[in-house]
Structure formats: C-alpha cells, structure tokens
Amino acid sequence: MSKKCESPFCYAPEATCSLGELRHEDCPTWQKSTAAAEGTDSAPPTDGLALPWSGNSLGGADRSFATGRSSAKVVAVVGPAGAGKTTLLAAWYLLIGRGTELREHTFAGSYTLTGWENIAHALRWTSSGGPGFPPHTSSGSGRHPGLLHMALRKSVTGAVTDMFFADAPGEWFRLWAVNRDGAEASGARWISEHADVIVIIADSEALSGAERGIARSVLAQIFQRVGHERRGRSVAVVWTKSDVEVPPLLKSAIETSAKQHLGNHTTFSLTVRIESDPGGERPFMDLLHWVTEVRGESYSATPSRPDTNDNFLVFGHGQ
Structure with missing residues (x-):
C-alpha cells in the first residue's frame, strides 16, 4: 500500500x-x-x-480555495500541553453558536463545522451529564497542523475576513521552543512561519501547581522562541484558568520575561468558570475581536496619503 x-x-x-x-x-x-x-x-x-473540503480541519495546502474572496488571517494559538488551547477554540465556537455578540462582526460561515464540533462537543450539556473539557490534541496525529476555518463579516461594510485557527498539540511547541529545526518541531515551525497573529497561552493552574518551576521554564522558552521569530507580528499573552491564583512573585517574573523577550504585547485573562459572573464570557469575545482586528506592527492603522502629485498613485487614498 x-x-x-x-x-x-x-x-x-x-x-x-x-x-x-x-x-x-x-x-x-x-x-x-x-x-x-x-x-x-x-x-x-x-x-x-x-x-x-470535508467539514473536518483543513491542511496547510487547503487555504487557497478559501482565500480567493477576501483577506485571510492565520491565528497561532501557542502553548504547552494542557494549557487550554483547544478549550479556547471550542469556547469561541460555542459562544458564537449561541449568538453572543462579537462587536463589529457577525458569523458568516465555516468550511470546518465538523472540525469545530469535534473539539466543542465535550463542552456541551448533554442528557447524560454536564460539560467537560475537550481531549488533548494528539501529537501523533501527524506533522501538519489542523486549521479550523471561520468567516466573519464586518457589520458596517459587509467585508468578509477568513480566519484560520491552528489547533496543534502542546508537545510541538515545547520541542520547537528548544530546537526550532528539529524534525519533531516541523508542525510548530509551519505555524510560526504562516501565522499572522500569535496568541501565547499561560496556564495559571500549571504555574501555581507542584511543577510550576517546569511550567515557568517551558513558558519562558516559548516566549524566547516567539520573540526571535516575531517579525513585527502582533502577540498576545493569555492567562487561562485565571480563577486559579498564581503566586504574585512568580506571576511578576513571568510578566517580566514576556516583556523582555516579546517586547510590546497585549495581555488577556480567561476562565471557563463564570458561574458567579454572568458577563464572564465577554473576555473570550474581546480576545476574538482582538485577533480579528489587530494588525502587525509594520502596518499603519490608517493609510497615509502618498507624497506625490501623480493622480494614479493618489487614487484610492482619498483626496
């Protein structure tokens, strides 16, 4: 065969x-x-x-057929195993599915609804019991990342942005942080090379547990690797499981490490335990809004008028 x-x-x-x-x-x-x-x-x-497409996660070579109608953005969700990367993706899908408002956008379709359901089903309430957490993404599933697609339409202009979220195992990123060019890091390397936005997950539970020293070391290595390969792209550090308190001195040291290796970055805090806070889902949508709207540091938020009298070059920039 x-x-x-x-x-x-x-x-x-x-x-x-x-x-x-x-x-x-x-x-x-x-x-x-x-x-x-x-x-x-x-x-x-x-x-x-x-x-x-089959409805399952797409491969790296499958983006081309979905990007002819609009600009596309690849979002890398980077972090160690068990940090909450897949849970974050599943939460976004379920919140949008229940009609949670996404500021300036509305959901406009997906080529990977089966792939989304595969990671989100564990978070649903069923007749047999309450929600749990998605299974860990297996590192034995291949060397190429699964891409989950979501199209978002701008409410005012109607413009569509195709978003591709990389669902990859944490083991890839741990190996990639240590040895970028290693054979076992090829999947994480592909994500790093193609991502437009990078979201780094800091696991509050791991950073407050018995092996917090190891968790801190792995996270610092990821900060350093992302910093070396950032190339002007926007980066966010997301503290997941934020209902678990990280020792203040340790958290301060991690924030210092992030600033040292990443430079400018945005910080978010998320928890799925929102029973006592009806608005606790809002931070998830704020983060999704950020990854949708943010542009790399090398871009200007507003296009500048060309310094020229050539009407051809001025066209499209406003008078």
Missing part, C-alpha cells in the same frame, strides 16, 4: 484528503498511488468530483 498520496498538495493520511473524501482510501488519486506502488492496473475512474 502507498503510504503517501502522490498529489503534491495533499498530506493524507496525516491530514484530511485535499479533494474532500472522508476516507482517503476512496480518493482516486490515492487509489492511483496505491496501484502504481503495487504494480497493478490504475484505479477505476470516479463517478463524480468531491468538494475540496
């Missing part, structure tokens, strides 16, 4: 079939690869053409 699809833009079986087949074994290209490897006749022609 062929171990890899012969299509240069498909990473099956490590990621979803690029032609949208739910089972990569059903893809004509995969069947052709297998037939060639086994020296048998070519696979029979298919009766139809599958859509270029």
Whole structure:
C-alpha cells in the first residue's frame, strides 16, 4: 500500500484528503498511488468530483480555495500541553453558536463545522451529564497542523475576513521552543512561519501547581522562541484558568520575561468558570475581536496619503 498520496498538495493520511473524501482510501488519486506502488492496473475512474473540503480541519495546502474572496488571517494559538488551547477554540465556537455578540462582526460561515464540533462537543450539556473539557490534541496525529476555518463579516461594510485557527498539540511547541529545526518541531515551525497573529497561552493552574518551576521554564522558552521569530507580528499573552491564583512573585517574573523577550504585547485573562459572573464570557469575545482586528506592527492603522502629485498613485487614498 502507498503510504503517501502522490498529489503534491495533499498530506493524507496525516491530514484530511485535499479533494474532500472522508476516507482517503476512496480518493482516486490515492487509489492511483496505491496501484502504481503495487504494480497493478490504475484505479477505476470516479463517478463524480468531491468538494475540496470535508467539514473536518483543513491542511496547510487547503487555504487557497478559501482565500480567493477576501483577506485571510492565520491565528497561532501557542502553548504547552494542557494549557487550554483547544478549550479556547471550542469556547469561541460555542459562544458564537449561541449568538453572543462579537462587536463589529457577525458569523458568516465555516468550511470546518465538523472540525469545530469535534473539539466543542465535550463542552456541551448533554442528557447524560454536564460539560467537560475537550481531549488533548494528539501529537501523533501527524506533522501538519489542523486549521479550523471561520468567516466573519464586518457589520458596517459587509467585508468578509477568513480566519484560520491552528489547533496543534502542546508537545510541538515545547520541542520547537528548544530546537526550532528539529524534525519533531516541523508542525510548530509551519505555524510560526504562516501565522499572522500569535496568541501565547499561560496556564495559571500549571504555574501555581507542584511543577510550576517546569511550567515557568517551558513558558519562558516559548516566549524566547516567539520573540526571535516575531517579525513585527502582533502577540498576545493569555492567562487561562485565571480563577486559579498564581503566586504574585512568580506571576511578576513571568510578566517580566514576556516583556523582555516579546517586547510590546497585549495581555488577556480567561476562565471557563463564570458561574458567579454572568458577563464572564465577554473576555473570550474581546480576545476574538482582538485577533480579528489587530494588525502587525509594520502596518499603519490608517493609510497615509502618498507624497506625490501623480493622480494614479493618489487614487484610492482619498483626496
């Protein structure tokens, strides 16, 4: 059997079939690869053409078909294992699904609704019990990150922004922070190279627990790696599980480390334990608004008028 699809833009079986087949074994290209490897006749022609997506998480090569209508933004959610990265993504999806207001945007669709449901189902109330937490993203699922897609429409202008959120295991980022060029860091390296916005997760629970020294060391290594590869991109540090108190001296040391390695950055605090605070979901939406609207430091918030009398160059910048 062929171990890899012969299509240069498909990473099956490590990621979803690029032609949208739910089972990569059903893809004509995969069947052709297998037939060639086994020296048998070519696979029979298919009766139809599958859509270029299946509803599951997208691969890195799948962004092109979704970006022709608008600008697109890749959001890297970076942090150690168990810090709450997948829970953050699931919370965004569920809050939008229940109609929570997102300031200046409205939900305009997704190519990965199945992928969103796969991570969000654990947070739902069911007849058999209350919500829990999504399972940890497995580091054995492949070398390429899963991208969750969400289209957001600007309420005033109607413009659509396609957002891609990287759902990747924390083990990738730990290895990447230590050795950027290591083979096991290839997934995190791809995210770092393609991300437009970087969100670093600081796990309050881990940083206040018995192994807080190790948690602090890993987080400091991630700060340092992101700082080296930032290239003017906007960065946020998000304290998850903020209902758990981190020792003040330790928190101060971590904030100093973030400032030292990252420079300018934005800070958020989140907790899913909002029983006593009806407005506790607002910080989640504030963070989503930030990643949607923020632009890199190399961009100007308002376009400047060109210093020229050439009408062609002035066109589009206002008079």
